[in-house]
Amino acid sequence: xxxxxxxxxxxxxxxxxxxxxxxxxxxxxxxxxxxxxxxxxxxxxxxxxxxxxxxxxxxxxxxxxxxxxxxxxxxxxxxxxxxxxxxxxxxxxxxxxxxxxxxxxxxxxxxxxxxxxxxxxxxxxxxxxxxxxxxxxxxxxxxxxxxxxxxxxxxxxxxxxxxxxxxxxxxxxxxxxxxxxxxxxxxxxxxxxxxxxxxxxxxxxxxxxxxxxxxxxxxxxxxxxxxxxxxxxxxxxxxxxxxxxxxxxxxxxxxxxxxxxxxxx
Amino acid sequence: xxxxxxxxxxxxxxxxxxxxxxxxxxxxxxxxxxxxxxxxxxxxxxxxxxxxxxxxxxxxxxxxxxxxxxxxxxxxxxxxxxxxxxxxxxxxxxxxxxxxxxxxxxxxxxxxxxxxxxxxxxxxxxxxxxxxxxxxxxxxxxxxxxxxxxxxxxxxxxxxxxxxxxxxxxxxxxxxxxxxxxxxxxxxxxxx
Numbered sequence: 201x202x203x204x205x206x207x208x209x210x211x212x213x214x215x216x217x218x219x220x221x222x223x224x225x226x227x228x229x230x231x232x233x234x235x236x237x238x239x240x241x242x243x244x245x246x247x248x249x250x251x252x253x254x255x256x257x258x259x260x261x262x263x264x265x266x267x268x269x270x271x272x273x274x275x276x277x278x279x280x281x282x283x284x285x286x287x288x289x290x291x292x293x294x295x296x297x298x299x300x301x302x303x304x305x306x307x308x309x310x311x312x313x314x315x316x317x318x319x320x321x322x323x324x325x326x327x328x329x330x331x332x333x334x335x336x337x338x339x340x341x342x343x344x345x346x347x348x349x350x351x352x353x354x355x356x357x358x359x360x361x362x363x364x365x366x367x368x369x370x371x372x373x374x375x376x377x378x379x380x381x382x383x384x385x386x387x388x389x390x391x392x393x394x395x396x397x398x399x400x401x402x403x404x405x406x407x408x409x410x411x412x413x414x415x416x417x418x419x420x421x422x423x424x425x426x427x428x429x430x431x432x433x434x435x436x437x438x439x440x441x442x443x444x445x446x447x448x449x450x451x452x453x454x455x456x457x458x459x460x461x462x463x464x465x
Numbered sequence: 466x467x468x469x470x471x472x473x474x475x476x477x478x479x480x481x482x483x484x485x486x487x488x489x490x491x492x493x494x495x496x497x498x499x500x501x502x503x504x505x506x507x508x509x510x511x512x513x514x515x516x517x518x519x520x521x522x523x524x525x526x527x528x529x530x531x532x533x534x535x536x537x538x539x540x541x542x543x544x545x546x547x548x549x550x551x552x553x554x555x556x557x558x559x560x561x562x563x564x565x566x567x568x569x570x571x572x573x574x575x576x577x578x579x580x581x582x583x584x585x586x587x588x589x590x591x592x593x594x595x596x597x598x599x600x601x602x603x604x605x606x607x608x609x610x611x612x613x614x615x616x617x618x619x620x621x622x623x624x625x626x627x628x629x630x631x632x633x634x635x636x637x638x639x640x641x642x643x644x645x646x647x648x649x650x651x652x653x654x655x656x657x
Contacts, residue, residue, distance in 0.1 A: 348586055349586070350585060350586055351588045354645055355643070362586075362591075370598055372591065372594065375594045376576060376586065379590065383576055395575070436573045436575060440575075
């Protein structure tokens with residue numbers, strides 16, 4: 201036993217209690233402890249609690265993870281759209297949504313101080329967050345960001361996705377739907393229901409939405425679909441269905457809520 | 466006062482003048498002290514492998530041990546007991562979940578008509594739109610300040626970089642960089 205321990209670079213002195221202590225310190229360092237936090241519905245989660253929720257998906261050190269998330273969010277707010285792996289994308293989406301919902305608070309001073317903790321480049325990002333983005337999302341309650349799945353990355357085959365700020369300058373969904381509409385118009389086909397639905401959703405709350413979309417469609421025509429003959433045969437012409445609201449089963453019906461005993465008495 | 470000072474002075478003078486004796490050292494033999502090891506009679510050639518190993522281990526307790534090459538080969542390392550048979554090997558390598566699987570979640574890209582995975586974006590169209598953004602960003606960038614210089618000064622201040630043949634070879638990224646292949650076009654006549 202001793203011989204083997206020495207050969208493989210282990211110290212023989214270490215007993216089981218020391219090993220346990222080392223294991224515990226490892227857990228503390230890497231944040232892999234199974235800690236359950238109960239959160240009330242009114243509580244806005246801080247970055248630390250966010251980290252503890254998702255320990256299992258990304259077992260990095262907590263400080264490292266924190267810096268990583270901060271970096272991703274600052275990049276997102278700066279550039280309006282970023283491409284990362286899917287897990288990171290979902291994390292940044294959560295944090296970015298939280299930051300933007302902070303701007304809706306009445307007490308701006310505390311909101312800024314809270315936002316400062318989760319973002320780098322304060323001089324550049326905070327004015328944008330509390331100026332441009334606050335105005336942009338004045339009519340929205342949530343859903344300030346969108347995650348779009350991409351093909352897996354070349355090299356390590358990691359699932360990638362795009363995170364983007366809704367109604368921003370670099371909204372991939374906006375541009376792609378504009379491209380689809382341009383193609384349909386150039387082909388002389390009717391715009392299908394799904395695309396119509398998407399266009400409505402995208403332009404509804406955007407400032408100058410319809411006009412901006414129109415100009416983009418014209419630009420896309422010039423950019424990609426000038427020569428109609430070349431793509432006429434090989435492009436899809438199916439009619440795609442728009443998503444409908446989920447229907448309840450026939451035997452389910454809504455009943456008015458009964459009044460409370462105190463109110464009736 | 467004056468007397469005492471003089472006495473002290475004279476004493477000090479006298480002390481300095483006296484010859485110093487060496488310190489007295491008494492050596493008492495310690496019965497519990499470790500005895501000196503008897504000299505090893507066996508030479509390097511006469512030692513057995515076991516002795517060599519023991520000696521090596523004794524020496525390498527504190528420092529991280531480095532296993533000498535060739536000494537322990539086949540002695541203490543774990544090795545497979547039997548050859549893996551052809552059938553076992555092929556069974557392992559051609560397991561059901563290791564084979565290529567068919568993709569059933571395929572769609573057509575509504576803007577370019579090529580095949581794509583459902584619930585994902587067409588990478589070709591995404592890249593094209595991204596390239597538009599890139600060119601826009603480049604156009605909006607300010608040009609860096611450039612000082613007008615003599616050709617001689619220019620060459621002195623900015624001598625340029627001399628590339629090695631390897632670097633020159635690597636400059637052409639199209640040759641070596643792995644790129645995403647475009648998905649197949651859906652041919653209507655064939656599919657019908």
